[in-house]
Amino acid sequence: MSTIFIGIAGGTGSGKTTLTEHLAQRFGSDISVVHHDNYYKRQDCSFEERCRQNYDHPDAFDTDLMIQHLKALKRGETIYCPVYDYAIHNRTEETVEVKPTKVVIVEGILIFQNKDLRDLLDIKIFVETDAEPVNQLVPEDAATKKEVTAALLRYIDRDTLSARLTTGQIEAFEDILQMTAYFCRRNVKGKDDGMMEGKANMQFLDALNKVIARYESLTPLFEAMAVMMDYDTYWKDLMKNPKIKNPKLVFQSEVEKALLMPSAVIGEYTARNAQSDSAHAVHKEYNWTKVFDEE
Numbered sequence: 001m002s003t004i005f006i007g008i009a010g011g012t013g014s015g016k017t018t019l020t021e022h023l024a025q026r027f028g029s030d031i032s033v034v035h036h037d038n039y040y041k042r043q044d045c046s047f048e049e050r051c052r053q054n055y056d057h058p059d060a061f062d063t064d065l066m067i068q069h070l071k072a073l074k075r076g077e078t079i080y081c082p083v084y085d086y087a088i089h090n091r092t093e094e095t096v097e098v099k100p101t102k103v104v105i106v107e108g109i110l111i112f113q114n115k116d117l118r119d120l121l122d123i124k125i126f127v128e129t130d131a132e133p134v135n136q137l138v139p140e141d142a143a144t145k146k147e148v149t150a151a152l153l154r155y156i157d158r159d160t161l162s163a164r165l166t167t168g169q170i171e172a173f174e175d176i177l178q179m180t181a182y183f184c185r186r187n188v189k190g191k192d193d194g195m196m197e198g199k200a201n202m203q204f205l206d207a208l209n210k211v212i213a214r215y216e217s218l219t220p221l222f223e224a225m226a227v228m229m230d231y232d233t234y235w236k237d238l239m240k241n242p243k244i245k246n247p248k249l250v251f252q253s254e255v256e257k258a259l260l261m262p263s264a265v266i267g268e269y270t271a272r273n274a275q276s277d278s279a280h281a282v283h284k285e286y287n288w289t290k291v292f293d294e295e
Helices: 016-030 047-051 063-074 115-120 145-153 158-164 167-184 198-215 219-228 234-240 247-260 262-277
Strands: 004-010 031-035 079-085 090-098 103-107 123-127 280-282
Touching: 004 016, 004 115, 016 031, 016 103, 016 123, 016 198, 031 063, 063 079, 063 103, 063 115, 079 262, 090 262, 145 167, 158 167, 158 219, 167 198, 167 219, 167 234, 167 247, 198 219, 198 247, 198 262, 219 262, 234 247, 247 262
Parallel strands: 004 103, 004 123, 031 103
Antiparallel strands: 079 090, 090 280
16 A cells, blocks of 8 residues: 655644644545654653753654654554653653554644655645734633633533533533633632642643644543543443442542643544544553552
């Protein structure tokens, strides 16, 4: 099988990821997508040091590994793409299986910088849009739970979710939305009720802003969470598990973890959807209740 490699580059928020997703949806199983972002190098340093790194520099990427993987796809071989998590600024232990297809889209801000990578691309597209203020959640949005909820809904397409989700998934979404606002909201002095301190709330805002920067929306994350925490399946499993004494607390804890690892959640959900056409498959599946079964 002859494979065509299409490179799509552009600045942050330019729309390159949106274009990539539209192409992948339009052509389905004939296309595989490899994101340069997933090839950020693994870093053996503290979280604070990782936060100070320049992630817009070519040295931040393990481009050599990406080139090896693309050459393997060209030979008709399956690869296992690394998974990067923006919340922890590091590569995770998970991988995503990518099988060779007729077309492989390579997406990233710096994919045209490396000549060896550039030479592998048959078609090169650079997406350029007029510069606009970067949309993001700011600390002022977290003054109260009500204000956080309103801020989150600016980036969530309710109509899209209503059309795609089942009743049980919609119910899960509504609760996930409220829990997210609860996690993000700024704590009132003396009333932190055991939740993270105000300073730590920025972990949630920063993780959500990474999703907004990449997808220009929070809809992909909340759709993934609602489907994987469906009240008609996931919640019933929690209720039936004799080892779980407080299902609501478990649900809340899982929402918290998902918010801090959004790329892993979206990656898992995307891979599950793609398994039917065999274009992608998760190499190591997530089990949302396993951690509690083992306690």
